[in-house]
Amino acid sequence: MxxxxxxxxxxxxxxxxxxxxxxxxxxxxxxxxxxxxxxxxxxxxxxxxxxxxxxxxxxxxxxxxxxxxxxxxxxxxxxxxxxxxxxxxxxxxxxxxxxxxxxxxxxxxxxxxxxxxxxxxxxxxxxxxxxxxxxxxxxxxxxxxxxxLVKRNLVAKETKVVEDITFYITREIKDGFIIKNINFFADNENRSYTERVKYIxxxxxxxxxxxxxxxxxxxxxxxxxxxxxxxxxxxxxxxxx
Structure with a gap:
């Protein structure tokens, strides 16, 4: 972990x-x-x-x-x-x-x-x-x-602009998890976060x-x-x- x-x-x-x-x-x-x-x-x-x-x-x-x-x-x-x-x-x-x-x-x-x-x-x-x-x-x-349903409709790449921040989102199913990577530039810094939810x-x-x-x-x-x-x-x- x-x-x-x-x-x-x-x-x-x-x-x-x-x-x-x-x-x-x-x-x-x-x-x-x-x-x-x-x-x-x-x-x-x-x-x-x-x-x-x-x-x-x-x-x-x-x-x-x-x-x-x-x-x-x-x-x-x-x-x-x-x-x-x-x-x-x-x-x-x-x-x-x-x-x-x-x-x-x-x-x-x-x-x-x-x-x-x-x-x-x-x-x-x-x-x-x-x-x-x-x-x-x-x-x-x-x-x-x-x-x-998530697996069937998985959107591998997506870009969302909210409050002038451009979020670059990628999704995949890997090692028993649904993984969403979120990358963006905000407050003078490149930032990267991941959401991982188990495939249950x-x-x-x-x-x-x-x-x-x-x-x-x-x-x-x-x-x-x-x-x-x-x-x-x-x-x-x-x-x-």
């Missing part, structure tokens, strides 16, 4: 937020609305959003009437998220690989925030921590990409969940909660207990 982990560095830069500033909040909100209604979560539910980034899902879940805690490794993101805090919305710096002190009625792991680690056992450890952090009848909602298909994911004793209740393929189909689904969304 590299000493400096890519996500610790990249997620903590201002450039990460610039590159992805047009992420679709409407999609995120549609998903949160649909999944909380589908699970019929009572308003007394305490939800942990992990990792929460700058808190966009957390803030929306809180606006639906839920008590929400957001945890993320990136201090930069948490300091932005903290501006939204209120009596029922709190944010804290938390590494998913560390156990939680509290337990929650539901834990959401959203927007491909998983599969960052070299070793499978580290990914499994995170699921174990999540399971240990759930109350008895608590739900775990896991939202990952559909790797098979439905079969492998199920084996992870079985290892920690999660029972899978549903598998969806998009934010409208249509059934998962490895050929066409955008997402691989799992609801477990």
């Amino acid at each position: 590299e000493t400096k982990e890519w996500f610790t560095e990249w997620f903590n830069t201002p450039y990460y937020h610039i590159l992805y500033k047009d992420r679709n909040d409407a999609d995120a909100q549609l998903f949160m609305k649909n999944i909380t209604e589908f699970l019929a979560l009572p308003k007394t539910t305490h939800i942990l959003d992990l990792p929460c980034g700058k808190g966009r899902h957390s803030v929306y879940l809180n606006s639906l009437g839920y008590k929400v805690t957001g945890g993320d490794l990136a201090e930069n993101s948490i300091s932005i998220a903290k501006k939204f805090e209120n009596d029922t919305l709190k944010f804290k710096v938390h590494d998913m690989r560390k156990p939680f002190n509290n337990s929650y009625d539901a834990i959401f792991n959203l927007f491909t925030s998983f599969g960052y680690f070299e070793e499978d056992k580290e990914d499994v450890l995170i699921l174990q921590n999540i399971k240990n952090g759930l109350n008895k009848d608590g739900y775990f909602v896991f939202d990952f990409l559909n790797v098979e 298909d439905e079969r492998k994911l199920k084996s992870y969940f079985e290892k920690v004793g999660f029972s899978i209740e549903n598998i969806f393929g998009d934010y409208h909660l249509n059934s998962f189909n490895s050929k066409i689904s955008n997402r691989l969304i799992v609801v477990a207990k």
Whole structure:
């Protein structure tokens, strides 16, 4: 494992937020609305959003009437998220690989925030921590990409200009990871970052969940909660207990 982990560095830069500033909040909100209604979560539910980034899902879940805690490794993101805090919305710096002190009625792991680690056992450890952090009848909602669709539609090279920064992006699937290299010149310096997400298909994911004793209740393929189909689904969304 590299000493400096890519996500610790990249997620903590201002450039990460610039590159992805047009992420679709409407999609995120549609998903949160649909999944909380589908699970019929009572308003007394305490939800942990992990990792929460700058808190966009957390803030929306809180606006639906839920008590929400957001945890993320990136201090930069948490300091932005903290501006939204209120009596029922709190944010804290938390590494998913560390156990939680509290337990929650539901834990959401959203927007491909998983599969960052070299070793499978580290990914499994995170699921174990999540399971240990759930109350008895608590739900775990896991939202990952559909790797098979990614593989089929992989854009090997792309250039994006955001806020006068030209991002040169290359993608490949190598050694069991989907790798995205991002190069750009900003603030008088050439900069280079890499995103690496493990190639976890439905079969492998199920084996992870079985290892920690999660029972899978549903598998969806998009934010409208249509059934998962490895050929066409955008997402691989799992609801477990």
